[in-house]
Amino acid sequence: MSGALRIGMDIGGSKTEAVALDEAGRVVATTRLHTTGGAAGVLDTASSAIAALARETGRATHEFAAVGIGIPGQIDRAAGVVKHAYNIGIDHLPLAARLAERTGLDISLDNDVTAAAIGAAHLMELRGTLAYLNLGTGLSAGLVVDGSPLRGAHGVTGEIGHLPVDPLGRPCPCGQRGCLETVASGSALRTFWPAGGDHPGRVLLSAVDAGDPDAAAAFGHLVRGAASCVRLLVLAMDPHTVVIGGGLRLLGPRLIDGIRATLDTWAADSPFLSELELSGRVQVLAADSPAAAVGAALAGAD
Numbered sequence: 001m002s003g004a005l006r007i008g009m010d011i012g013g014s015k016t017e018a019v020a021l022d023e024a025g026r027v028v029a030t031t032r033l034h035t036t037g038g039a040a041g042v043l044d045t046a047s048s049a050i051a052a053l054a055r056e057t058g059r060a061t062h063e064f065a066a067v068g069i070g071i072p073g074q075i076d077r078a079a080g081v082v083k084h085a086y087n088i089g090i091d092h093l094p095l096a097a098r099l100a101e102r103t104g105l106d107i108s109l110d111n112d113v114t115a116a117a118i119g120a121a122h123l124m125e126l127r128g129t130l131a132y133l134n135l136g137t138g139l140s141a142g143l144v145v146d147g148s149p150l151r152g153a154h155g156v157t158g159e160i161g162h163l164p165v166d167p168l169g170r171p172c173p174c175g176q177r178g179c180l181e182t183v184a185s186g187s188a189l190r191t192f193w194p195a196g197g198d199h200p201g202r203v204l205l206s207a208v209d210a211g212d213p214d215a216a217a218a219f220g221h222l223v224r225g226a227a228s229c230v231r232l233l234v235l236a237m238d239p240h241t242v243v244i245g246g247g248l249r250l251l252g253p254r255l256i257d258g259i260r261a262t263l264d265t266w267a268a269d270s271p272f273l274s275e276l277e278l279s280g281r282v283q284v285l286a287a288d289s290p291a292a293a294v295g296a297a298l299a300g301a302d
């Protein structure tokens, strides 16, 4: 293996995935670690991931060209600071500078969902404009417009999970009511269907099939909420493709078929929507795709 390698990393609430990309953008090494929370824990996790990729590629740490990190929270790319990433125990961390001190490498940060959108466009060879819908514990979107990521003025582009769709709906931790995230997300599933435990997505469909009415209602809310997100993204930015990712996509074809069928039902009632070919734009990220880590590496190289 010769030529410069760059590292991309996806730091999540429970696990961290890191890849080494060659100059052609191909993944040549991958490592997965448990994420240790808190500022010191995240720094240790990131350092360990870089060391593991160095071992796997037979290189010294300083030989990597750059490191791009996708991480939840509000990201100040220019300052290299991550804020309000509460699910990994970070309120405010100058992660780029602190990790650069440890490793001597150039470090850049991106929001994890924006990184996943960049990576999905690359790995799925999608041209034009892409909206990536992350159906995970939370709900948000990453946007790539004509090949370039859209980050916005304050790094909150794509936070559609906090668009209220029901003024009489459930209170949201953000302080509003009836946000999309309170309808279509892993945390919403836990609220609608407490019997599903901490990981309701894993047991939801078997409970639906067993005739659990609460599970069926929760699945219905999830499908309609996710379809609402697709419609919102299409009307807001008219993307060529809407890619569905995040942990809940592992519900599989029944979720995706449900989203497409819901969009088709709405389109049948609306000449306006029927022109937009909503369901035809929906694609699904592959189950084992390292999209966020790959996208972080690509964004770090820019």
Ligand SMILES: [Zn+2]
Binding pocket: 161, 162, 163, 172, 173, 174, 175, 176, 179, 181
């Ligand atoms: Zn909210």
